[in-house]
Amino acid sequence: MPLKKILNAEQISSIISRLAFQLIEEHNDFSNTVILAIQPRGVLLAKRILEILIEQSYKVDLGVLDITFFRDDFRRNEKSLKANKTNINFSIENKTVVLVDDVLFTGRSIRAALDALQSYGRPISVQLLNLIDRRFSRELPIQPDYCGIQVDSRLNQKVVVKWMEDDDEDSVYLERNYNE
């Protein structure tokens, strides 16, 4: 399957700093803001953003949210859905929540995340941050508030985000499967 690199390590790093500074601009001292990373792919992105915020001497709560039990495609696949850890050790009541995920595709994960959030309190508002926005593939009316880049892709293409921590490189590939 041919892969086309659409972002390299430097580009990713500059996009992440831009996203971090956009957050700083919007959220002042982060006293009323928490970041929730969506499992599994949003966690590494959120950690990178948090590093920059800490470098700029901001203190932000970071939690990870697993949405498996809230997904709407359970029992519609042949296989089971695998759960991940949720770790939110602060209240989100009356806070602004920034949801972080790597790729925004159909919007269904974010819908599930919005559902899952309800178990932890009533946030004052919820925002969405994505590294990649596959803007023509949405199935629900959900848009990012902070967006790394927009990628135009067809449904049968995959966007692969690789992180140093897991795959030994920071890069984003667009994959195309000719067989479909």
Next chain:
Amino acid sequence: MRILYIWKEIIMSNLSVNHLLGIKYLSLKDIEQIFETTDHFKEVINRKIKKVPSLRDLTIANLFFENSTRTKISFELAQKRLSADVVNLSSSASSVSKGETLIDTVNNILSMKVDMIVLRHPSPGASVFLSKNVNSCIINAGDGTHEHPTQALLDAYSLNQKIGSLKNKNILIVGDILHSRVAMSNIYAYQMLGANVKVCGPKSLIPKYIESFDVSIETNLIKALKWCDGVNMLRIQNERMSESYFPTVREYVQQFGLNKKILDSIEKEIIIMHPGPINRGVEITSEVADSEQAIILDQVENGVAIRMAIMYLLASKI
């Protein structure tokens, strides 16, 4: 084929079984998958809002043809926390007392569009029989003296949380092995997880064939306790006894009852489990049952999470 676009991290292989009839039908991989999923559900039931919508499109019938407190409530809570619709039936209040057969009862319930059956029945093998004769997912919640798989899974899970991997650990089961479905399921589960199992009790309450399961027998409680890392104390199942298996309860207590004095004398910290209901002062004294070493209430808590995991995993096969 939607599935092609979903990340490989969020899907996992299914259980190798379509029903939960007994531990002996499971593989080690199944048990590990159930335990891993249980970890996540344990986190869910400790949230302020303990409900997730996973099974909101399922209806589950709990058929209890035998008395139960813990198992019944535990299953029902697990179902409600997964947002499933629940109907309950107990034999005394049903048409079973009018002479209806088990298959007829279940088929009638299934006609009302029920997706999953949780069955407790006094006859060994009832759930296996049902799984072959009706078209539904069956979960065995205890069938006579045969198996009680959810109890064994929660016992093994609770023990695992306390002492880590059960590989090469020594686990003792004390009491009425002959009439206990918990004992059989426990033996299968512990052995599958790599533990050594020993049973202890009066010879009359230990099945003759037990050694063919690679289980050793010890009739001296203190010796057996010195050997083990964890002990499961079982109740004397008077309701299943048609004759007398030991002279008096007092004599049983003297030989096989667990009390503080015995526990102190073995000079070793062991984990004490009990599947409930406890007969305080018979197989275990109050002092021991309420001590730090006893994880009886942890077992009950884990029971809900284990049952949520099992129903969640089986639901994806319906």
